[in-house]
Amino acid sequence: MLHEKYEPVIGLEVHVQLQTDAKIFSPDSTAFGAAPNTNVDPISLGHPGTLPVLNKKVVEYTLRMGLATHCSIASRAVFARKHYFYPDLPKGYQISQFDTPICHDGYVEILLDDEAVDTVGGDGQPQEPTKRIGLTRIHMEEDAGKSMHDRDPHDTLVDYNRCGVPLIEIVSEPDLRSAHEAYLYLQKIRQLVRYLGISDGNMEEGSLRCDANVSVRPRGRRQLGTKTEVKNMNSFRNVERALEYEIDRQIKRRELGESIAQETLLWDADRGETRSMRSKEEAHDYRYFPDPDLVEVAIDESMLEAVRSSLPEMPDARRRRFEEEMGLPAYDASVLTEERAVADYFEQTLSALFKRTKGGNTQAQAKEVSNFVMTDVMRILNERGIGVDAFPITADRLAQLVYLRMEDKVNSSAAQEVFEAMLEETDRSAGKIAEERNLIQVSDKGTIEPVVNRVLDENTEQVQTYLDGKDGLFGYFIGQVMRSFEGSPDPQVVRELIREKLEARREQANN
Amino acid sequence: MAISRDEVRHIASLARLRFSDDEEQQMAEEMGKILDYVDKLEELDTSGIPPMSHVLDIHNVFREDEVEQRIDHEDALRNAPDADSDYFRVPKVIE
Numbered sequence: 001m002l003h004e005k006y007e008p009v010i011g012l013e014v015h016v017q018l019q020t021d022a023k024i025f026s027p028d029s030t031a032f033g034a035a036p037n038t039n040v041d042p043i044s045l046g047h048p049g050t051l052p053v054l055n056k057k058v059v060e061y062t063l064r065m066g067l068a069t070h071c072s073i074a075s076r077a078v079f080a081r082k083h084y085f086y087p088d089l090p091k092g093y094q095i096s097q098f099d100t101p102i103c104h105d106g107y108v109e110i111l112l113d114d115e116a117v118d119t120v121g122g123d124g125q126p127q128e129p130t131k132r133i134g135l136t137r138i139h140m141e142e143d144a145g146k147s148m149h150d151r152d153p154h155d156t157l158v159d160y161n162r163c164g165v166p167l168i169e170i171v172s173e174p175d176l177r178s179a180h181e182a183y184l185y186l187q188k189i190r191q192l193v194r195y196l197g198i199s200d201g202n203m204e205e206g207s208l209r210c211d212a213n214v215s216v217r218p219r220g221r222r223q224l225g226t227k228t229e230v231k232n233m234n235s236f237r238n239v240e241r242a243l244e245y246e247i248d249r250q251i252k253r254r255e256l257g258e259s260i261a262q263e264t265l266l267w268d269a270d271r272g273e274t275r276s277m278r279s280k281e282e283a284h285d286y287r288y289f290p291d292p293d294l295v296e297v298a299i300d301e302s303m304l305e306a307v308r309s310s311l312p313e314m315p316d317a318r319r320r321r322f323e324e325e326m327g328l329p330a331y332d333a334s335v336l337t338e339e340r341a342v343a344d345y346f347e348q349t350l351s352a353l354f355k356r357t358k359g360g361n362t363q364a365q366a367k368e369v370s371n372f373v374m375t376d377v378m379r380i381l382n383e384r385g386i387g388v389d390a391f392p393i394t395a396d397r398l399a400q401l402v403y404l405r406m407e408d409k410v411n412s413s414a415a416q417e418v419f420e421a422m423l424e425e426t427d428r429s430a431g432k433i434a435e436e437r438n439l440i441q442v443s444d445k446g447t448i449e450p451v452v453n454r455v456l457d458e459n460t461e462q463v464q465t466y467l468d469g470k471d472g473l474f475g476y477f478i479g480q481v482m483r484s485f486e487g488s489p490d491p492q493v494v495r496e497l498i499r500e501k502l503e504a505r506r507e508q509a510n511n
Numbered sequence: 512m513a514i515s516r517d518e519v520r521h522i523a524s525l526a527r528l529r530f531s532d533d534e535e536q537q538m539a540e541e542m543g544k545i546l547d548y549v550d551k552l553e554e555l556d557t558s559g560i561p562p563m564s565h566v567l568d569i570h571n572v573f574r575e576d577e578v579e580q581r582i583d584h585e586d587a588l589r590n591a592p593d594a595d596s597d598y599f600r601v602p603k604v605i606e
Contacts, residue, residue, distance in 0.1 A: 020576045027579035036597040040587045041580075047590075056573035071555040078564040085527055087601040149603065157598035160587070285525055290564040 024166035025052030044164035046091035068105030096141035134173030179243035242267035327363035352399030400430035
């Protein structure tokens with residue numbers, strides 16, 4: 001296999017839109033989806049004589065990400081002008097950071113799944129399930145506007161609503177070794193920014209964007225191959241597809257003895273291939289220099305401490321806690337902590353359940369809540385395409401249902417029915433719904449016994465056949481009792497009673 | 512430090528400027544003089560001194576994250592050389 005002969009080397013540059021209300025250097029709104037050129041300001045339009053002033057929240061949000069990814073934080077951060085001419089950038093330069101990024105030298109840990117583990121090394125050694133991906137830097141910058149080339153035969157149309165929306169650029173070390181690892185890394189970045197509440201991480205809407213530097217080299221060689229830069233991958237799936245394609249393309253060229261040009265490629269999702277941008281290969285000359293309109297950002301310990309104390313529990317720590325303290329299986333812990341809101345909902349449900357159970361087997365309770373959240377709740381979230389914040393059953397009410405189930409007040413099919421009803425009847429408790437529908441399980445022998453007696457009396461022929469050795473009829477009696485009962489008898493109790501009564505009749509017949 | 516005419520043309524093109532032959536010559540001379548002056552400054556020993564990014568010795572000038580609409584859509588498009596009811600219009604550019 002050619003892919004075993006070569007090793008891909010990938011680094012990602014990820015741009016994340018920060019979800020501030022106002023832009024990075026001006027007070028116009030960052031709201032997505034406004035009518036064209038309505039969220040604008042003399043500063044974001046680059047009018048002469050205007051002066052940018054930095055939005056404090058941008059610094060806080062960037063520091064959140066820096067601390068969450070174990071970065072070193074610069075004591076002073078400087079903004080620089082990056083010059084290039086393009087109509088989506090009215091000033092003729094982008095305000096970015098150059099040689100003093102606010103955060104540098106950090107890392108994130110990705111959790112390798114089976115697919116990724118298979119793609120790492122073929123030396124037969126068991127692989128660590130996690131892999132550390134280095135971060136070179138995180139810096140702050142402003143977004144550009146949006147230009148549309150295909151709306152009009154002669155002109156390019158420009159919308160400056162996005163111009164000046166705050167971005168952080170996260171640059172990884174070339175530590176990724178497969179398209180799938182790149183995918184996992186990007187998922188991790190998305191998870192982190194969502195946990196931190198600094199971005200919605202929505203790739204389709206462009207709040208998360210990704211460019212990749214890709215090269216391949218023969219396995220075991222240190223020296224890197226010529227790299228290409230792949231752009232225009234606008235979904236998680238596309239990132240993986242584009243990188244797979246590009247890695248494959250480079251390997252094939254190497255095998256044919258052809259060279260790989262250092263160039264920028266665009267991913268064409270419809271055709272499933274990367275294409276050269278064919279721009280003039282005039283090397284970009286951005287002429288960076290410190291922006292004289294902005295003063296330095298000095299980050300002191302008190303600022304850092306304020307940000308540090310505002311950080312939520314991060315997903316990896318939370319996943320480990322779910323496993324270690326609650327005894328959840330690794331899979332459950334990982335699914336439940338994928339989204340902060342889901343993990344919050346799970347924990348709220350569990351603590352509401354604890355209030356009812358007042359102790360007992362807390363691990364069994366955690367697992368029961370996990371089952372409800374992972375299967376029933378998540379199924380509805382997927383079907384309806386909603387987040388858990390819009391889910392109609394509050395954590396308290398779900399805990400009522402889990403409690404009914406754990407106390408065997410309802411059986412599992414009744415629990416399902418109550419769950420479905422709770423989705424619609426949002427003002428009633430699980431217990432009330434179960435009662436009204438006669439779903440509360442009756443375990444009291446005294447209530448079930450007369451029904452069992454009646455059924456056996458009404459089926460003397462079947463009882464006789466059973467006693468003659470046709471054991472298969474046992475199920476028939478259970479069915480008859482369940483059907484004749486007003487409500488939901490506990491099948492376990494029904495089973496026991498029928499067995500008891502039948503044995504009594506056998507003895508009677510023998511005597 | 513001499514600046515060549517080619518260097519002047521390169522820098523001019525980056526800035527989207529075009530000069531006549533005479534202007535190019537003049538630019539080359541003047542830019543050379545500026546660089547000579549910078550060379551003079553480099554005679555000073557600045558090792559151990561952090562680079563200065565701003566002439567004012569102030570830092571952390573922030574605005575709060577508050578939205579204010581200071582101009583509306585019509586104002587925004589008023590100064591545009593070309594626009595329609597929604598967009599700024601520029602000559603077609605495709606990189």
